[in-house]
Amino acid sequence: VACRAWDVGLFKAVLAEFLGTGLFLFTGLASIAPWTLASPKLLQASLAFGSSVALMSYCTLPISGGHLNPAVTVSLLVAGKVRQARAGGYIMAQLLGGLTASALLYGLTPEHARGEIGINKLAPGVTLPQAFSIEAIVSFQLVLCVLATSGSRRDPSKGGHLLIGLSVMLGHLVAIRYTGCSMNPARSLGPALIAFEFANHWVFWVGPTTGGLAAAILNDMVLAPTGSGFRQWLTMLQEGPKGPCNLQSKAESTAQEMGLSET
Template sequence: MESGRHCLAKTLVCHLWSAISKALFAEFLATGLYVFFGVGSALRWPSTLPSVLQIAITINMATAMVVQVTWKASGAHVNPAVTLAFLVASQISLPRAVAYVAAQLAGATVGAALLYGVTPGHIRETLGVNVVRNSVSTGQAVAVEVVLTLQMVLCVFASTDSRQASGSPAAMIGVSMAVGHLIGIYFTGCSMNPARSFGPAVIVGKFTVHWIFWVGPLTGAVLASLIYNFILFPDTKTLTQRLAILKGTTEVETAVGVEPQKKESEPSSGDIEMESVGQIA
């Protein structure tokens, strides 16, 4: 009997580790690809300087691509701000959120390093590091990043909420990223994603006003999470349930195209409830 329980526990741990490691690799891969293509579209080639529209379209397609590829594996957050938003919404545990952010930052750094390595020296310059335009104040830059990220995270929640959405959210999240870049490029180069700003900054060693690209997006993400999950479409989780999810003792099985289970009974001893949480950019 004791041996049977030990085998069952070992099997559950193996399944759990397999799922978590796959999700972390998905976040690493998606963020690396997003940074490679997104930042790459902004490089200034003398023969053909990139237009704002070209960058926005590339960001749109790159976002849709990485979300479509990895959203079933990890929820395709691809963005520490999105991960924080889902943490505030009690749709991901704190340990998993921390692991996701670490994977995203690592992926962004590798993606930026790869781009740096394949780009000629006179082209890569500062490698698309986000900077505040001369005519824009620090306060204005933060405010712009808050608004841009807020609309994107609201779109993420709306397009991954199983109560009102179905199918892949890739297209709509890509559109929200493009909308943000069509305006944000004129102010801050448009971050909306701390990992996107972090990767190139690490590679070229340029961290001037880097804090803006953390404070703005993270603040916008928290506001969007509160607006969507507590005002527009509040859920029924109790405080006890939220604390259990935060600690990782109870996992969530909502969002990202996964239909909620109809029965509310406790899972059997052989079941594992895994998080399937939503997305990007």
């Protein structure tokens, strides 16, 4: 019975990540559609992406933990806060959600306003090392924020989801002029597949993932160490959070439904 309940919880969590990521990216990408000859405003795009992340994080938090980003999920996996099987399901759901949002937006937008449907690309004069560094830095601060608010996010009254939305908004204010600001491989993959444009696409996967992993390791080893030591951390990373599903307590099951392990 406990195993079946866990399977239902996993299905709901994966569905929440699909819907949350899709809605967040649909609203964000729609805000940068070039309806006029003038480029979308920097502040407009930043507010749209930041507020949509805050809203979807709030909605999906009790169900999946509100990751909405493969780079965040990979970082939480390394930090030992999500199981490997769950992380894999989340990442697939997030990528599919981004692709669905991009396809839906493409179909609903008049041809003259589609432009490049939000493809991430390097601005003129920006080199690959510069683009990679910018993406890594803004993703670093995002994952650090997620980890710092992981406790308060369970209590919506503490506003953890709002802080994450501000972090995403800050990342866009910094990075839009360099790369269009990805911070999220699911955000980059959807438009790239729809337009079939993959120039320098690896930057928008490796950059956010590298920044997120650096934040997770720094947080776990220095800022908020668990005290278990490097060898125990490697063991945890290989085995994942312990506890067979037929012996899970109610509290642990709740935490797993959120995509996080108890700290």
